[in-house]
Amino acid sequence: MCTVMSTPGFTLFDTEIGRCGIAWGARGIVGACLPEASDDVARARFRRRYPHAVETTPPAEIRQVCDAVVALTRGEPVEFTDVTLDMDGVPDFNRQVYDIALRIPPGATLTYGEIATRLGQPGAAQSVGQALGQNPFPPIVPCHRILMAGGRIGGFSAPGGIATKRRLLAIESVLAKASGDQLTLI
Numbered sequence: 001m002c003t004v005m006s007t008p009g010f011t012l013f014d015t016e017i018g019r020c021g022i023a024w025g026a027r028g029i030v031g032a033c034l035p036e037a038s039d040d041v042a043r044a045r046f047r048r049r050y051p052h053a054v055e056t057t058p059p060a061e062i063r064q065v066c067d068a069v070v071a072l073t074r075g076e077p078v079e080f081t082d083v084t085l086d087m088d089g090v091p092d093f094n095r096q097v098y099d100i101a102l103r104i105p106p107g108a109t110l111t112y113g114e115i116a117t118r119l120g121q122p123g124a125a126q127s128v129g130q131a132l133g134q135n136p137f138p139p140i141v142p143c144h145r146i147l148m149a150g151g152r153i154g155g156f157s158a159p160g161g162i163a164t165k166r167r168l169l170a171i172e173s174v175l176a177k178a179s180g181d182q183l184t185l186i
Contacts, residue, residue: 008053010046012039013066016073017167020139023050024062028084031136032069034158049136065140072139075171077106080140093119094131101132104145106172111149125149133157144168 010023018035036042072078112125132143148154156165
């Protein structure tokens, strides 16, 4: 999706996991959020990060992305590789990590180390984790699909922490069962 939206805005919308949000600007989506504790907390986050954005009805292109997030949370195999993300101000390393994460299909996972290796930096797993912790586009950039070595869940900086990560993975049918910090992948 390639579009120009002249008025920066944001919207909150219902999904199977709660109210999510998307913010957009002239060059595409500038941010997204997984469910916060309340709509007021989500609004405050968007207003803090995007002070010129107003809460409004999204244009058709953004509504399509919202609908795709809703479908993803229902367990439908949705990919976001054609969504225009405005990565102005996102460090180059993070952009490279997000590009790889965007290509992980629903129901699949990679480890932090596998992403580091794909970047040609096999010792950079911790840096990959830090980049994912700064992901401004969850779940569009599916940071929940990246695990620690051995299939361990690892961290998750989005609201709800690893419980949200587990839930997203379960929705995508990645998890057969979760036992402590160990995952059994199917």
